[in-house]
Amino acid sequence: DAKTTQPTSMDCAEGRAANLPCNHSTISGNEYVYWYRQIHSQGPQYIIHGLKNNETNEMASLIITEDRKSSTLILPHATLRDTAVYYCIVSAQKTSYDKVIFGPGTSLSVIP
Amino acid sequence: NAGVTQTPKFRILKIGQSMTLQCTQDMNHNYMYWYRQDPGMGLKLIYYSVGAGITDKGEVPNGYNVSRSTTEDFPLRLELAAPSQTSVYFCATFRLQGAKETQYFGPGTRLLVL
Numbered sequence: 001d002a003k004t005t006q007p008t009s010m011d012c013a014e015g016r017a018a019n020l021p022c023n024h025s026t027i028s029g030n031e032y033v034y035w036y037r038q039i040h041s042q043g044p045q046y047i048i049h050g051l052k053n054n055e056t057n058e059m060a061s062l063i064i065t066e067d068r069k070s071s072t073l074i075l076p077h078a079t080l081r082d083t084a085v086y087y088c089i090v091s092a093q094k095t096s097y098d099k100v101i102f103g104p105g106t107s108l109s110v111i112p
Numbered sequence: 113n114a115g116v117t118q119t120p121k122f123r124i125l126k127i128g129q130s131m132t133l134q135c136t137q138d139m140n141h142n143y144m145y146w147y148r149q150d151p152g153m154g155l156k157l158i159y160y161s162v163g164a165g166i167t168d169k170g171e172v173p174n175g176y177n178v179s180r181s182t183t184e185d186f187p188l189r190l191e192l193a194a195p196s197q198t199s200v201y202f203c204a205t206f207r208l209q210g211a212k213e214t215q216y217f218g219p220g221t222r223l224l225v226l
Contacts (some may be wrong), residue, residue: 034178036215042219043218044155044202046214048216050215054115087154101157102156103154
């Protein structure tokens with residue numbers, strides 16, 4: 001079973017920030033939080049990952065709570081092209097990036 | 113640099129037929145994976161490989177076989193196709209060095225078993 005829980009679906013108005021939550025209450029100390037997205041019929045695309053500090057790149061920001069039991073992916077200015085399924089995954093790097101388990105993810109709809 | 117390529121893009125099989133799904137990468141990544149994705153569902157890990165000559169089972173390995181004779185290629189074999197294997201199959205690689213560890217996915221192979 002996936003180690004994370006996410007809402008099944010969310011809507012976001014175009015131009016507004018999309019905040020996608022993820023719970024990972026059983027995360028281990030050496031496990032990173034990864035976010036991917038999958039646009040319809042395409043292969044998943046990496047977005048961002050982090051261990052305990054907040055991270056930001058050109059696509060998104062990742063906010064991880066201090067206890068690391070949950071995180072939020074933030075798309076600062078959502079566009080219609082951000083409509084996709086977003087997957088939150090936890091996995092340990094360098095030791096066991098093997099059985100990476102994808103859950104059903106959150107289906108984000110960006111509305112004009 | 114083509115990344116991860118998969119062939120064929122689409123295939124229809126009859127029950128009991130066999131086929132090989134090809135996956136090739138040109139990024140020299142050690143880790144490679146095969147996932148399947150059923151309609152409306154997340155990805156399920158079938159097999160993975162941490163390097164040439166080394167493979168291991170994932171969540172749903174039954175009905176499939178893999179081999180990894182080179183770093184570049186990771187073919188997935190279906191010996192006796194069944195309707196339950198109708199799915200989209202994704203191959204992926206993982207780079208395990210530096211601060212930009214990430215998983216790269218191919219475009220997928222759509223398989224229909226009738």
